[in-house]
Amino acid sequence: MTIKGVSYPVATLQEYGYRDYSKFKAVVKVLKTVLFFSILFMLYLSIIVIAIQSINASRISSSFSSISLTWYPNIFQEEDLMRAIRNTFLVSSIATILATIMGTFFAVGMYSLTKKKRQGLMLLNNVPILNADIVTGFSLMLMFRLLMPLFPNIFGLFTLVMAHLFFTIPYVILSVMPKLKETDPNLMDAALDLGVRPYKALIKVVIPAIKAGIFSGMLLALTMSIDDFVISYFNTGGGFDNLSIWIYAVIGRRNLTPSVYAFSTLLTLFTLIGLMVYQFLQRQKKGRKSGIL
Amino acid sequence: MRIIGRLCDLSFCDLHNIQKKVNKTLEIVKKKSIINPCETNKKQRRTKMDKKALIELIDVTKTYDGENVVDHLNLTIYENEFVTLLGPSGCGKTTTLRMIGGFVQPDEGKIIINGKVFNDLPPYARPIHTVFQRYALFPHLSVFENVAFGLRNRTYDYLSHFFGVLEEKSDSSKKSKRDHHKLLNTMIDSAVRDALALVKLKGFENRKVDQISGGQQQRVALARALVNKPQILLLDEPLAALDLKLRQNMQYELKEMQRKLGITFIFVTHDQEEAMTMSDRIVVMKDGVIQQLGTPKSVYNEPVNRYVANFIGETNIFPGTYIKKDLVHFMGADFKCTGYTFEDGEQVEVVIRPEDFDVVDLEKAKLQGIVTFSLFKGVHNELDVKIGDVSIMVNTYETYEVGEPIGLTVDPYEIHIMKVESDGEVV
Amino acid sequence: MGKSFKILAIPYQVWLSVLVFIPLVAMVVISVTNLNSTVTLSELQFTMEHWVLLTQRPTLIAFRNSLIYAGSTTLISFVLGYFVAYQIFRLRIKNKFIVLTIVILPMWSNLILRTEALLNIFSENNILKSIMGFSLFGNIAGTPTAVLIGLVFTYMPFMILPIYTALEKIDYALEEAALDLGLTPMQSFWKVVFPLSFRGVVTGSILVFLPTMAGFAIPKILSKGRIIFIGNIIDTKFIYTNYNSGALLAVILLIFILGSILLMTRFDKEGETLL
Numbered sequence: 003m004t005i006k007g008v009s010y011p012v013a014t015l016q017e018y019g020y021r022d023y024s025k026f027k028a029v030v031k032v033l034k035t036v037l038f039f040s041i042l043f044m045l046y047l048s049i050i051v052i053a054i055q056s057i058n059a060s061r062i063s064s065s066f067s068s069i070s071l072t073w074y075p076n077i078f079q080e081e082d083l084m085r086a087i088r089n090t091f092l093v094s095s096i097a098t099i100l101a102t103i104m105g106t107f108f109a110v111g112m113y114s115l116t117k118k119k120r121q122g123l124m125l126l127n128n129v130p131i132l133n134a135d136i137v138t139g140f141s142l143m144l145m146f147r148l149l150m151p152l153f154p155n156i157f158g159l160f161t162l163v164m165a166h167l168f169f170t171i172p173y174v175i176l177s178v179m180p181k182l183k184e185t186d187p188n189l190m191d192a193a194l195d196l197g198v199r200p201y202k203a204l205i206k207v208v209i210p211a212i213k214a215g216i217f218s219g220m221l222l223a224l225t226m227s228i229d230d231f232v233i234s235y236f237n238t239g240g241g242f243d244n245l246s247i248w249i250y251a252v253i254g255r256r257n258l259t260p261s262v263y264a265f266s267t268l269l270t271l272f273t274l275i276g277l278m279v280y281q282f283l284q285r286q287k288k289g290r291k292s293g294i295l
Numbered sequence: 296m297r298i299i300g301r302l303c304d305l306s307f308c309d310l311h312n313i314q315k316k317v318n319k320t321l322e323i324v325k326k327k328s329i330i331n332p333c334e335t336n337k338k339q340r341r342t343k344m345d346k347k348a349l350i351e352l353i354d355v356t357k358t359y360d361g362e363n364v365v366d367h368l369n370l371t372i373y374e375n376e377f378v379t380l381l382g383p384s385g386c387g388k389t390t391t392l393r394m395i396g397g398f399v400q401p402d403e404g405k406i407i408i409n410g411k412v413f414n415d416l417p418p419y420a421r422p423i424h425t426v427f428q429r430y431a432l433f434p435h436l437s438v439f440e441n442v443a444f445g446l447r448n449r450t451y452d453y454l455s456h457f458f459g460v461l462e463e464k465s466d467s468s469k470k471s472k473r474d475h476h477k478l479l480n481t482m483i484d485s486a487v488r489d490a491l492a493l494v495k496l497k498g499f500e501n502r503k504v505d506q507i508s509g510g511q512q513q514r515v516a517l518a519r520a521l522v523n524k525p526q527i528l529l530l531d532e533p534l535a536a537l538d539l540k541l542r543q544n545m546q547y548e549l550k551e552m553q554r555k556l557g558i559t560f561i562f563v564t565h566d567q568e569e570a571m572t573m574s575d576r577i578v579v580m581k582d583g584v585i586q587q588l589g590t591p592k593s594v595y596n597e598p599v600n601r602y603v604a605n606f607i608g609e610t611n612i613f614p615g616t617y618i619k620k621d622l623v624h625f626m627g628a629d630f631k632c633t634g635y636t637f638e639d640g641e642q643v644e645v646v647i648r649p650e651d652f653d654v655v656d657l658e659k660a661k662l663q664g665i666v667t668f669s670l671f672k673g674v675h676n677e678l679d680v681k682i683g684d685v686s687i688m689v690n691t692y693e694t695y696e697v698g699e700p701i702g703l704t705v706d707p708y709e710i711h712i713m714k715v716e717s718d719g720e721v722v
Numbered sequence: 723m724g725k726s727f728k729i730l731a732i733p734y735q736v737w738l739s740v741l742v743f744i745p746l747v748a749m750v751v752i753s754v755t756n757l758n759s760t761v762t763l764s765e766l767q768f769t770m771e772h773w774v775l776l777t778q779r780p781t782l783i784a785f786r787n788s789l790i791y792a793g794s795t796t797l798i799s800f801v802l803g804y805f806v807a808y809q810i811f812r813l814r815i816k817n818k819f820i821v822l823t824i825v826i827l828p829m830w831s832n833l834i835l836r837t838e839a840l841l842n843i844f845s846e847n848n849i850l851k852s853i854m855g856f857s858l859f860g861n862i863a864g865t866p867t868a869v870l871i872g873l874v875f876t877y878m879p880f881m882i883l884p885i886y887t888a889l890e891k892i893d894y895a896l897e898e899a900a901l902d903l904g905l906t907p908m909q910s911f912w913k914v915v916f917p918l919s920f921r922g923v924v925t926g927s928i929l930v931f932l933p934t935m936a937g938f939a940i941p942k943i944l945s946k947g948r949i950i951f952i953g954n955i956i957d958t959k960f961i962y963t964n965y966n967s968g969a970l971l972a973v974i975l976l977i978f979i980l981g982s983i984l985l986m987t988r989f990d991k992e993g994e995t996l997l
Contacts, residue, residue: 010405010407010410010411010412011410011411011412012411012412012415013408013409013411013412013413013416013420014416015416015417015420018416018420018421018422019420019450019452019453020419020420020906034809037805038805038806038809041802041805041806041878042806042824042825044875045825045828045875045878045879046827046828047839047840047843047875048828048831048836048837048839048840048875049827049828049831049836049839051839051840051842051843051849051850052831052835052836052839054849054850054853055839055842055849058849064842064845064847064848064849064852065847065849065852066849066852066853104734107730108730108731108733108734108737110727110730111727111728111729111730111731111732111733111734112731112734113727114727114728114730114731115728115731123731123734123735123738125983125987126738126739126742127738128983128986128987129738129742129983130741130742132928132929132932132979132982132983132986133932133976133979134932134933134935134936134937134953134975134976134979135933135936135937136936136937136938136953136956136957136972136975137749137936137972137975137976137979138745140749140956140960140968140969140972141745141746141748141749141969141972142741142745143960144745144748144749144752144965144969145741145744145745145748147965148748164741168741171734171737200727204727225829225830229829229830229831229832229833231832231833231834231939232937232938232939236960245832246832246833246834249832249834249835249838250834250939253834253838253943262835263835266831266832266835269830269831270827270830270831273827273830274823274827277823281819281820396902397901398898398901398902417901418898418901418902419901419902419903419904419905419906420904423902424902424903425898425899425902427895427898427899427902428895429893429895431893431895431896431898431899432899433896433899433900433914434918435917435918444900444903444913445903445904445905448903448904448905448909448913449904519903520902520903523903523904
């Protein structure tokens with residue numbers, strides 16, 4: 003290499019004791035990309051199939067006849083399906099709202115504890131999350147059964163909501179706690195210093211500071227609740243089926259209505275769009291913040 | 296002492312001014328890197344004797360988001376010297392350091408180390424090691440293993456050459472190989488212990504990284520780099536997180552270490568006192584361009600522009616007129632000066648350090664003013680003296696009351712004169 | 723935070739205690755007594771008769787199945803999942819959220835429906851075959867392979883996320899330090915990045931192992947009822963209201979689970995990689 007009239011040799015990896023793999027790297031990179039996308043494709047295979055089924059004109063799930071969108075409006079015609087959907091949304095909305103409120107307050111309470119106590123409670127908190135659905139579902143069912151002599155009609159909406167609360171509140175807490183930790187510890191003191199009473203300060207100061215965590219906790223709770231199968235399976239009664247249970251019961255039969263696939267695809271698309279809107283709004287907010295300068 | 300020092304500098308600055316006149320017509324308009332000619336002369340003399348150029352940065356440029364963070368930088372660094380890159384945040388000093396280390400690729404220009412172009416060589420192949428700003432110690436390893444990390448991951452071949460214990464060619468059986476490997480491992484262990492002793496951390500071998508203090512972590516980072524015997528050590532503001540006393544101690548220790556080991560240290564900081572304490576040479580940078588390159592003394596006493604004058608230590612800058620040779624007019628009075636050559640009647644900037652003012656009786660004083668503010672700083676008193684409309688900073692050993700009238704004068708060789716800057720920036 | 727909010731935690735302590743301990747106690751009690759809907763409290767007696775179930779061959783086979791499938795799924799998910807997490811981690815795009823969403827999105831579809839879709843394409847005549855003309859998986863419906871594949875597809879995201887979270891937490895300066903000290907990028911991965919991401923690996927493994935071991939829907943659907951897991955036996959007991967032996971099996975599962983939770987909290991005390 004010649005610079006300003008003086009010639010310099012170029013340093014190579016070899017003279018410093020290393021091997022030059024740069025030719026390899028290109029091939030490896032291609033392989034890596036192929037593998038990566040293959041795996042992602044595999045993960046998506048099932049929902050791709052579901053989407054295909056939802057536009058399959060034929061009711062027979064093993065053959066594709068032609069593209070048809072009839073199953074989408076047909077969702078509203080299927081009485082059983084609509085009932086299951088309604089039940090699911092009912093349970094999940096109640097559970098989510100309650101879980102978010104309760105979970106947030108519990109998290110605030112836990113944050114105020116000493117480290118040891120908090121870690122102990124966190125351990126308990128993790129149990130519903132990590133515990134196998136089947137054990138949770140089964141044991142809750144047993145407990146509710148014990149109460150049956152007192153409340154004969156306990157199984158149904160009530161047990162379902164209680165069971166859902168049980169496993170969603172921990173997720174809310176897990177979302178809110180990190181945000182609590184991130185807040186300035188002096189925030190509360192600042193509010194008190196200005197003469198605001200503790201509980202009012204909590205609502206007016208702390209909650210807005212952690213609202214990102216509350217929001218993501220709420221989303222997480224909703225997801226867990228809507229999609230739950232096993233726990234609901236063990237804890238429902240009186241014919242109160244949610245979507246998963248209904249599908250499980252109907253699955254072997256040849257006359258499974260493809261509207262189920264349509265509904266599922268809609269739900270997925272809806273979630274995807276919701277997330278993208280959320281991301282877009284976040285970016286807008288950030289853009290505005292830096293634009294103000 | 297000071298007077299003799301000044302006289303020595305004096306003769307060089309005579310040369311400086313003659314050269315300046317000659318170069319004026321040949322002057323490069325771009326004004327990219329200003330190398331103090333005084334320094335160049337000294338350097339050239341020494342270069343011929345014992346200093347070899349180790350690193351050369353030629354026209355090195357790095358652009359981020361359309362802005363030149365490092366702008367056509369030219370710099371030569373020699374063997375066995377302690378160089379500091381000094382400047383505020385964003386001046387490009389850390390970027391330059393990282394480019395030497397190989398973590399950032401220059402967009403333009405070449406980095407020459409040991410006479411070879413190093414631009415494309417990844418950091419692991421360079422004979423350079425770094426002490427990072429937040430130390431970057433491996434949390435999953437003990438102190439000992441952190442320091443040993445570099446050596447442990449080398450091939451046995453490399454280690455044989457490193458320690459100078461080459462294998463006997465005659466006996467290549469498995470057993471002798473294993474013995475040889477054991478020997479190398481023992482040598483690694485003893486090298487690590489030596490390195491820890493060098494940074495005064497003997498006995499800390501088995502501690503976990505999160506069990507030691509910030510100052511100790513910093514030493515571990517230092518040991519970890521030095522045990523590999525690099526030709527060049529890069530230090531990225533390593534003392535920034537330490538408290539004052541610790542920092543001052545470490546400054547002396549680092550200087551000692553560099554002298555003892557004889558390798559080149561390249562230090563990055565924004566603290567000019569730190570730079571003055573430790574460096575053989577300081578590179579003052581701003582906006583990706585070298586403002587001045589020189590020894591601490593020359594940078595302090597002869598700043599080439601307003602920025603350097605203000606950045607290094609406290610200073611007073613006065614607008615003045617160079618009336619004729621050895622006479623300059625500012626603050627309403629004529630002062631004898633020496634060692635500068637400007638056009639008669641040229642507008643100049645006069646730089647006088649606060650400690651260079653001498654307090655004299657009011658009648659004998661060239662400048663008369665009133666003390667408006669006095670702060671006891673331990674070593675000296677910092678006074679604000681108001682003369683007319685202008686407030687100047689004066690450092691004295693004696694204490695003066697606020698409101699006291701005071702007479703000042705300044706010796707001719709303590710008046711430093713600079714050309715007026717065209718942009719007239721206020722720093 | 724004001725200490726006055728401590729009392730807010732008390733209802734949760736009560737709540738958790740009630741809903742965690744009472745059901746579990748009930749389960750343990752039922753597994754070792756003859757309590758059921760016909761027996762009154764006075765007739766209650768301690769008995770080990772249900773434990774006979776544990777010695778029966780089908781139960782032992784079910785245990786073996788659960789463990790082997792759970793182990794294999796975890797292993798495969800670990801290898802492939804770490805790869806995916808690492809690739810996402812190394813991506814230089816600004817918005818990783820989108821990529822993470824892509825990984826999680828399938829989880830938002832109904833599990834049963836997804837499994838049924840897999841069953842469809844694992845069968846001889848499947849919908850993809852009728853579109854593309856050939857079958858991706860041959861005819862593996864009802865085979866162990868189908869169950870394994872189905873489990874991996876379903877639970878791999880649970881491995882990817884904790885590993886990704888752990889990787890993101892690693893200070894980039896540490897990798898630079900490794901490079902600076904003479905390690906090639908490959909060496910730097912094994913000696914620095916991988917050890918520091920281990921917390922995520924442990925969490926991810928548990929999040930895959932436990933539901934796989936305790937699940938029953940996926941094996942039932944994909945093996946067409948041929949391969950029995952512990953969960954399937956519990957399910958059967960539930961359907962026939964034979965709660966005592968069902969409870970027993972659930973208790974044993976629970977012991978496994980508690981052990982795993984303790985293991986996980988040893989590595990990750992505040993549940994950071996969990997989310």
